[in-house]
Amino acid sequence: MIFQGKVWKFGDNIDTDAIIPARYLTTSEPQELAAHCMEDADPKFVTRMKAGDIIAGGENFGCGSSREHAPIAIKAAGISCVVAKSFARIFYRNAFNMGLPIFESRELFEAIQEGEEIIVDSTSGTITLASKNKTFRINPIPPFMEQLIADGGLMKHIAGK
Amino acid sequence: MGNTITEKILMAHTKLKEISAGQLINAKVDIALGNDITAPIAIKEFIKAQGKKVFDKSKIALVLDHFTPNKDISSAQQCKFIREFALEHKITHFYEGGQVGVEHALLPEKGIVLPGDLVIGADSHTCTYGALGAFATGVGSTDLAAVMLTGELWFKVPQSIKFVINGKLPKWVSGKDLILNIIGRIGVDGALYQAMEFTGKTISKLSMADRLSMANMAIEAGAKNGIFPPDEITTQYVESRAKRPYKFYSSDADAVYSDIIEIDASKLEPQVAFPHLPSNVKGVSKAGKVKIDQSLIGSCTNGRIEDLRIAAKIFKKRKASSNVRLIVVPATPFIYKQAMQEGLLEIFLNAGAVISPPSCGACLGGHLGILAEGERAIATTNRNFVGRMGHPKSEVYLASPAIAAASAILGRIASPEEL
Numbered sequence: 001m002i003f004q005g006k007v008w009k010f011g012d013n014i015d016t017d018a019i020i021p022a023r024y025l026t027t028s029e030p031q032e033l034a035a036h037c038m039e040d041a042d043p044k045f046v047t048r049m050k051a052g053d054i055i056a057g058g059e060n061f062g063c064g065s066s067r068e069h070a071p072i073a074i075k076a077a078g079i080s081c082v083v084a085k086s087f088a089r090i091f092y093r094n095a096f097n098m099g100l101p102i103f104e105s106r107e108l109f110e111a112i113q114e115g116e117e118i119i120v121d122s123t124s125g126t127i128t129l130a131s132k133n134k135t136f137r138i139n140p141i142p143p144f145m146e147q148l149i150a151d152g153g154l155m156k157h158i159a160g161k
Numbered sequence: 162m163g164n165t166i167t168e169k170i171l172m173a174h175t176k177l178k179e180i181s182a183g184q185l186i187n188a189k190v191d192i193a194l195g196n197d198i199t200a201p202i203a204i205k206e207f208i209k210a211q212g213k214k215v216f217d218k219s220k221i222a223l224v225l226d227h228f229t230p231n232k233d234i235s236s237a238q239q240c241k242f243i244r245e246f247a248l249e250h251k252i253t254h255f256y257e258g259g260q261v262g263v264e265h266a267l268l269p270e271k272g273i274v275l276p277g278d279l280v281i282g283a284d285s286h287t288c289t290y291g292a293l294g295a296f297a298t299g300v301g302s303t304d305l306a307a308v309m310l311t312g313e314l315w316f317k318v319p320q321s322i323k324f325v326i327n328g329k330l331p332k333w334v335s336g337k338d339l340i341l342n343i344i345g346r347i348g349v350d351g352a353l354y355q356a357m358e359f360t361g362k363t364i365s366k367l368s369m370a371d372r373l374s375m376a377n378m379a380i381e382a383g384a385k386n387g388i389f390p391p392d393e394i395t396t397q398y399v400e401s402r403a404k405r406p407y408k409f410y411s412s413d414a415d416a417v418y419s420d421i422i423e424i425d426a427s428k429l430e431p432q433v434a435f436p437h438l439p440s441n442v443k444g445v446s447k448a449g450k451v452k453i454d455q456s457l458i459g460s461c462t463n464g465r466i467e468d469l470r471i472a473a474k475i476f477k478k479r480k481a482s483s484n485v486r487l488i489v490v491p492a493t494p495f496i497y498k499q500a501m502q503e504g505l506l507e508i509f510l511n512a513g514a515v516i517s518p519p520s521c522g523a524c525l526g527g528h529l530g531i532l533a534e535g536e537r538a539i540a541t542t543n544r545n546f547v548g549r550m551g552h553p554k555s556e557v558y559l560a561s562p563a564i565a566a567a568s569a570i571l572g573r574i575a576s577p578e579e580l
Contacts, residue, residue, distance in 0.1 A: 028201050043553075067198065088350070090285055098303050155210045
């Protein structure tokens with residue numbers, strides 16, 4: 001798959017409380033959660049971002065609470081994928097389970113500035129930063145995770161077995 | 162080549178004869194947990210997958226502890242949705258109202274989770290049960306749905322970091338201080354995807370309450386699980402509680418570790434994690450003059466009777482500063498009753514405390530103790546992220562019950578030694 005969009009850059013250790021604060025967890029409706037996506041990291045994010053945009057995170061993206069509301073909020077807000085230096089493990093599982101595409105690249109984060117556009121090609125395993133004429137390799141995902149994506153998430157994977 | 166306790170427990174829940182770190186496995190789950198925030202999504206996924214029957218009604222725990230007593234209409238709706246599911250499927254371990262406690266205090270207390278178990282929970286602090294010598298890890302709601310349906314889940318066998326902790330704990334230094342110190346050393350992703358195995362002479366003497374506090378915060382170092390070798394202290398804790406068989410596992414002498422970290426506990430002082438990461442740790446003597454507006458004593462980290470006893474010892478004949486809102490949250494109804502019978506509640510009330518019903522509310526900024534802009538709290542909880550307990554411009558400092566109590570009295574971050 002190919003994801004093309006403008007990048008919103010966040011730092012290290014972006015926790016799930018920042019992605020979707022607990023005060024909004026009285027619902028699990030994706031659109032209601034999306035309205036508060038990244039609110040405690042950048043209150044204006046939701047009003048400024050556009051569908052298809054990409055989040056670039058630093059180390060340990062999605063640490064903290066196991067709330068699946070976090071990847072749900074990001075996906076429902078219209079973010080096409082998240083590229084981070086590394087992901088916290090529960091967030092990593094949740095993203096694959098519920099179908100938010102996520103990729104690991106350490107180099108992209110160092111090279112990119114907020115607002116620049118990238119093309120993520122999950123088939124060829126590359127990220128292209130055209131404005132700087134640079135291409136980065138995506139860390140390959142384990143074959144099992146590829147299978148999960150191909151099946152359409154964990155529940156469909158189980159149903160198929 | 163030997164195996165770690167984590168590898169052995171995982172292997173025992175598969176048909177495999179060998180196991181090693183990095184391997185992807187499908188394993189049977191003994192207990193699967195959800196709460197009033199995470200269970201609604203799991204139940205929706207279960208229904209969407211046309212689930213008709215849960216795999217085993219006695220192996221699922223649904224605990225309505227986060228936004229309860231219901232804080233508003235939408236949280237009441239979420240609880241109602243779970244209640245209807247729990248009643249329809251006759252879920253054995255369904256807790257709400259006067260039966261509910263903070264899940265990670267409640268499940269060990271009731272003997273629902275036991276040594277040797279494989280436990281998953283749609284709550285990141287599920288790792289708490291590693292204190293009993295169980296493999297316990299936090300997952301998301303979809304994972305919980307999959308387990309409710311099939312009783313199994315995929316896992317990547319983690320590498321383990323071994324912590325060897327020796328030396329006598331100085332006065333006022335607790336399990337909470339040990340784990341804060343460790344997170345300060347290795348960072349919030351220092352054990353990412355790995356198991357944290359706690360061993361050493363200090364650990365073998367450590368109370369179950371302190372072990373639960375330590376295992377609870379393994380996730381704050383990014384770990385998959387925290388685990389303690391079960392021993393005599395474990396037996397004392399579980400034998401009267403268990404209603405089914407359990408098993409002790411231990412690491413082989415030649416088990417492989419990704420790292421071994423030795424710590425001299427006798428050199429530690431009480432620790433405080435400054436905003437906004439649990440790894441931002443300083444000794445209390447280096448805290449400086451930090452004025453506080455609220456002191457919260459409770460949570461799945463430090464809301465047990467032992468924690469309340471320490472706090473009560475400090476509050477005896479002393480009052481919280483008039484500038485500090487003191488909130489005490491006994492973690493379960495049983496602990497609440499114990500605290501009442503031991504006269505601790507009277508001590509807290511005389512000190513000026515609000516005694517909250519068992520709830521996770523204040524810790525995660527849900528309700529029952531929210532911070533306003535610019536306010537600071539010292540809390541015996543486990544997270545001090547931006548906005549964790551309220552306004553995005555409020556601050557949370559993490560510490561032990563002893564430090565939270567002394568700080569409430571002096572109106573600033575302080576050690577009981579200063580009283």
